Amino acid sequence: xxxxIVRRLLSALPIMLIVSLITxxxxxxxxxxxAVAIAGLSATREQVENIRRxxxxxxxxxxxxxxxxxxxxxxxxxxxxxxxxxxVKATMDRLPVTLALSAYALILTxxxxxxxxxxxxLRQNTWIDQAAMVFAMIGISLPNFYLGLLMIILxxxxxxxxxxxxxxxxxxxxxxxxxxxxxxxxxxxxxxxGLLARITRSTMLEVLRQDYIRTARAKxxxxxxxxxxxxxxxxxxxxxxxxxxxxxxxxxGSVVTETLFSIPGIxxxxxxxxxxxxxxxxxxxxxxxxxxxxxxxxGVDVCYALLDPRVRYDG
Amino acid sequence: xxxxEVRNLTTAFQTARGEITAxxxxxxxxxxxxxxxxxxxxxxxxxxxxxxxxxxxxRPPARIAxxxxxxGGQELTTLSEGRMQKLRGPGIAMVFQEPMTSLNPVFxxxxxIVETIRAHENLSNRALTARAIEMLEKVxxxxxxxxxxxxxxxxxxxxxxxxxxxxxxVCRPKLLIADEPTTALDVTIQAQILDLMMDLRDEFGMAIxxxxxxxxxxxxxxxxxxxMYAGRVVEEAPVMRLFDHPMHPYxxxxxxCVPAIGQDKERLVAIPGTLPEPANRPRGCxxxxxxxxxxxxxxAGLPPLETLAPQHTAACFRAIELQSx
Amino acid sequence: MVDVVDLxxxxxxxxxxxxxxLMHHRLFLLGLxxxxxxxxxxxxxxxxxxxxxxKLAMRNKxxxxxxxxxxxxxxxxxxxxxxxxxxxxxxxxxxxxxVVINAVFGTAIGAAAGYFRKLDNALMRVxxxxxxFPAVLLAIAVTAVLGPSVNDVIIALGIVYTPRTARIxxxxxxxxxxxxxxxxxxxxxxxxxRILRHHILPNAMAPLIVQxxxxxxxxxxxxxxxxxxxxxxxxxxxxxxxxxxxxxxxMLDAPWIITIPGAALMITVLGLNLLGDGLRDVLDPxxxxxx
Numbered sequence: 001x002x003x004x005i006v007r008r009l010l011s012a013l014p015i016m017l018i019v020s021l022i023t024x025x026x027x028x029x030x031x032x033x034x035a036v037a038i039a040g041l042s043a044t045r046e047q048v049e050n051i052r053r054x055x056x057x058x059x060x061x062x063x064x065x066x067x068x069x070x071x072x073x074x075x076x077x078x079x080x081x082x083x084x085x086x087x088v089k090a091t092m093d094r095l096p097v098t099l100a101l102s103a104y105a106l107i108l109t110x111x112x113x114x115x116x117x118x119x120x121x122l123r124q125n126t127w128i129d130q131a132a133m134v135f136a137m138i139g140i141s142l143p144n145f146y147l148g149l150l151m152i153i154l155x156x157x158x159x160x161x162x163x164x165x166x167x168x169x170x171x172x173x174x175x176x177x178x179x180x181x182x183x184x185x186x187x188x189x190x191x192x193x194g195l196l197a198r199i200t201r202s203t204m205l206e207v208l209r210q211d212y213i214r215t216a217r218a219k220x221x222x223x224x225x226x227x228x229x230x231x232x233x234x235x236x237x238x239x240x241x242x243x244x245x246x247x248x249x250x251x252x253g254s255v256v257t258e259t260l261f262s263i264p265g266i267x268x269x270x271x272x273x274x275x276x277x278x279x280x281x282x283x284x285x286x287x288x289x290x291x292x293x294x295x296x297x298x299g300v301d302v303c304y305a306l307l308d309p310r311v312r313y314d315g
Numbered sequence: 316x317x318x319x320e321v322r323n324l325t326t327a328f329q330t331a332r333g334e335i336t337a338x339x340x341x342x343x344x345x346x347x348x349x350x351x352x353x354x355x356x357x358x359x360x361x362x363x364x365x366x367x368x369x370x371x372x373x374r375p376p377a378r379i380a381x382x383x384x385x386x387g388g389q390e391l392t393t394l395s396e397g398r399m400q401k402l403r404g405p406g407i408a409m410v411f412q413e414p415m416t417s418l419n420p421v422f423x424x425x426x427x428i429v430e431t432i433r434a435h436e437n438l439s440n441r442a443l444t445a446r447a448i449e450m451l452e453k454v455x456x457x458x459x460x461x462x463x464x465x466x467x468x469x470x471x472x473x474x475x476x477x478x479x480x481x482x483x484x485v486c487r488p489k490l491l492i493a494d495e496p497t498t499a500l501d502v503t504i505q506a507q508i509l510d511l512m513m514d515l516r517d518e519f520g521m522a523i524x525x526x527x528x529x530x531x532x533x534x535x536x537x538x539x540x541x542x543m544y545a546g547r548v549v550e551e552a553p554v555m556r557l558f559d560h561p562m563h564p565y566x567x568x569x570x571x572c573v574p575a576i577g578q579d580k581e582r583l584v585a586i587p588g589t590l591p592e593p594a595n596r597p598r599g600c601x602x603x604x605x606x607x608x609x610x611x612x613x614x615a616g617l618p619p620l621e622t623l624a625p626q627h628t629a630a631c632f633r634a635i636e637l638q639s640x
Numbered sequence: 641m642v643d644v645v646d647l648x649x650x651x652x653x654x655x656x657x658x659x660x661x662l663m664h665h666r667l668f669l670l671g672l673x674x675x676x677x678x679x680x681x682x683x684x685x686x687x688x689x690x691x692x693x694x695k696l697a698m699r700n701k702x703x704x705x706x707x708x709x710x711x712x713x714x715x716x717x718x719x720x721x722x723x724x725x726x727x728x729x730x731x732x733x734x735x736x737x738x739v740v741i742n743a744v745f746g747t748a749i750g751a752a753a754g755y756f757r758k759l760d761n762a763l764m765r766v767x768x769x770x771x772x773f774p775a776v777l778l779a780i781a782v783t784a785v786l787g788p789s790v791n792d793v794i795i796a797l798g799i800v801y802t803p804r805t806a807r808i809x810x811x812x813x814x815x816x817x818x819x820x821x822x823x824x825x826x827x828x829x830x831x832x833x834r835i836l837r838h839h840i841l842p843n844a845m846a847p848l849i850v851q852x853x854x855x856x857x858x859x860x861x862x863x864x865x866x867x868x869x870x871x872x873x874x875x876x877x878x879x880x881x882x883x884x885x886x887x888x889x890x891m892l893d894a895p896w897i898i899t900i901p902g903a904a905l906m907i908t909v910l911g912l913n914l915l916g917d918g919l920r921d922v923l924d925p926x927x928x929x930x931x
Contacts, residue, residue, distance in 0.1 A: 018769035029785050137917075141910035143861055145868050146902035149884065153895055211416040217371055218411075219431040219482055220404030223396075229430075233421045252776035256865050270777060274784040274871050286781050290773050297772075309421060309466040 008298045023287045024068045077284035082276045087284030098265035102250045108189035117200025139194025145256045148187035165262035184261045188253045203235045244300035319345040324382035326367045335593040337363040338546045350523040352537030358590045360546040361526045365492045370399040408483035412495035414475035418467035424478045425463030450481040473504035494526045542566045545601040552627040562629040564606045661922045668918025674911030682729040693722040693878040712896045723878040738859035741798035742805040750809025770803040780871045790873045812844035846923040857912035880905045
């Protein structure tokens with residue numbers, strides 16, 4: 001197991017190397033003079049030169065690359081032009097917010113997606129199955145910001161059940177957090193639950209056809225045990241790989257959800273950074289988020305191995 | 316009294332092109348401790364017969380159209396799923412053709428045996444483990460106690476089939492249904508598994524229904540043989556009698572191409588032609604289009620299964636005539 | 641019981657049989673219908689929405705849907721019907737452009753990586769790195785670099801999604817490369833180009849077509865997300881995302897500014913998803929969700 005984790009971490013290194021190179025290159029791909037683009041049209045010549053010097057853009061490219069990696073290894077991704085604070089600190093301050101929201105949404109996704117997928121598979125071709133799949137189809141076709149807006153109109157404006165936006169930290173006031181996070185989490189989760197329900201259903205149908213399910217029935221196990229133990233344990237193997245994709249989509253989705261609900265997470269931070277041409281922040285935020293996602297995927301691979309003894313034992 | 320009495324059993328499947336009968340009007344008896352061989356090509360209805368008795372066919376699309384199954388005096392066709400589930404294991408157990416895929420890959424073999432006992436008996440964990448190890452030893456798994464924590468992929472095909480037998484027999488069933496239990500195995504392993512089944516029959520005293528397309532397997536194991544063709548029983552007799560005096564031309568065809576045990580699987584090539592599709596079976600005798608002795612009358616109606624000698628029935632209009640010829 | 645599809649045989653799809661099966665797939669037809677409506681509206685935009693989508697008319701602002709203004713007006717009195725119809729044209733244009741970029745570059749990269757083992761490692765490392773970024777984050781970062789025009793958005797979406805397409809093409813090509821008939825062509829001395837064009841790519845089309853129809857949906861959806869965030873095509877360009885972003889402030893008094901373009905977006909994506917499901921059922925039954 002340890003060798004598996006080490007090997008996966010090692011195989012993630014080249015990916016992260018390229019990811020960091022792409023991130024580094026971004027600022028140099030800005031058409032024209034990056035310093036002018038960052039400073040804006042109304043900037044004075046002096047301001048432009050300051051930015052150029054601060055970001056090291058006056059150095060030769062190789063020297064810049066060297067500094068990028070030297071700083072990266074020390075956990076330094078530069079300073080945000082907008083916030084004036086280190087990029088790493090700005091990101092780490094916002095990260096718990098996004099993580100809490102994503103975790104909430106992930107739990108909802110798993111609860112709704114797995115349940116409806118399993119039920120649909122067990123009731124294949126009945127109205128329950130069809131209703132679940134129609135909802136899943138609508139779910140995957142509903143843009144999450146549109147769903148969020150509709151929810152705000154309904155639950156915040158019309159019914160006044162929940163606030164239209166804003167954020168209360170979980171540690172400060174769990175009830176308040178729940179009140180501010182529920183709509184964002186649902187608007188993220190319904191879409192992904194649709195995706196998960198479709199995959200769970202097809203995987204379960206595939207597994208339920210397997211010979212070992214017939215064996216489990218032939219030895220007189222109750223139906224509940226056949227489905228919840230024998231079928232689910234096997235269906236979870238492919239489903240776990242989908243969870244990695246779902247987390248990636250959650251992070252993507254949280255960008256717009258956080259902006260929509262005024263939640264001070266990484267998504268909002270990066271959107272603001274892009275709108276204000278705060279390139280160091282964009283680079284750093286992108287790199288950190290992607291790094292986390294790569295770690296999540298390694299975690300998913302490890303879970304995969306834990307669930308499947310064939311992988312676990314052969315390496 | 317016989318252990319199992321099957322009478323005029325017909326199983327139908329709902330398909331996109333209407334209902335088809337996978338097996339029809341099948342009747343037979345099985346006594347305690349007896350070994351009945353059911354033989355026929357793939358698609359002849361022998362596996363459907365087994366799965367119908369086990370109550371393992373998904374309904375729908377499957378449906379018992381008529382007939383009865385009495386097991387130990389109890390009618391199975393009308394039994395609730397809950398009661399049927401209690402019967403699987405201690406009443407009737409089954410092993411399947413594919414040992415490679417019939418064990419759940421994500422659970423240890425110990426767990427898969429233990430849960431079988433637990434589903435039917437109330438035992439302490441220690442007793443459960445002891446029973447499982449004992450059973451593994453009985454099916455010839457060496458160092459059984461340590462193999463309990465092995466996963467199926469760590470075992471060979473022959474060992475997996477032994478584990479399947481252990482799972483099937485651990486609740487001491489009165490009837491074991493073995494559907495092509497050796498077909499997927501190597502030649503030498505085939506003989507070992509068959510020997511093991513015979514030994515276990517002697518030890519546990521259960522009846523066995525062995526399903527195969529291999530006449531060699533029948534000769535090694537069965538007391539009595541039932542031959543099926545296109546969903547119907549065409550001949551039934553004690554094994555020696557059947558091998559000596561086959562009365563149905565199809566049985567004779569099968570016997571002419573008996574492979575040595577373990578020889579290539581689906582090789583019943585001596586009979587020209589193929590099994591008719593269930594949807595378009597010929598009128599009259601279903602074997603007629605492939606039969607060297609068919610005459611016009613053979614297509615007039617279904618030949619009834621008639622007792623032509625003591626304990627020997629066959630469904631052929633010309634059986635007596637051909638016998639004396 | 642189980643639908644076994646022989647992977648080893650090159651599966652040919654006589655066009656007529658495929659079309660006939662598609663025409664019997666009810667959900668596909670529904671998808672075709674929904675997407676067709678949007679596509680036709682987009683094409684006919686100059687005829688059916690003659691009012692300039694950017695023409696301000698403050699005296700008409702916040703008119704609810706009525707006989708005069710089918711979809712009502714927005715905060716500047718602009719006809720929402722005109723804006724949504726021209727928005728449909730933009731969505732279709734962007735979606736279609738991204739599909740074309742993916743079809744060309746995704747196929748080229750995927751085929752090169754799958755066919756030439758020496759290129760595989762290098763190409764797929766970069767490919768995987770691009771796929772490691774969360775899609776929307778990468779897209780907004782790229783628009784931050786390139787700029788906020790429709791063309792820049794198309795390039796950004798191309799960069800985000802082409803690696804995914806390349807991966808799908810690559811896996812088909814790897815399987816096909818090992819097929820006997822391809823090996824036979826190699827043995828017969830056929831050139832790489834000929835083998836790829838005549839023996840491999842035609843058989844790799846089915847999964848690609850399925851992918852492209854879903855991709856169209858993602859592209860439309862992500863473009864709307866970008867403009868909703870304000871990092872897509874600059875206002876007042878009438879993209880659905882822009883209309884909704886502007887309408888956000890007025891959602892209490894004029895909810896139609898949000899609900900109507902949102903519904904248009906949803907119909908488009910739903911139609912494309914149904915199309916994709918149908919194409920997958922018919923063209924690529926290995927991936928079938930329905931049993």
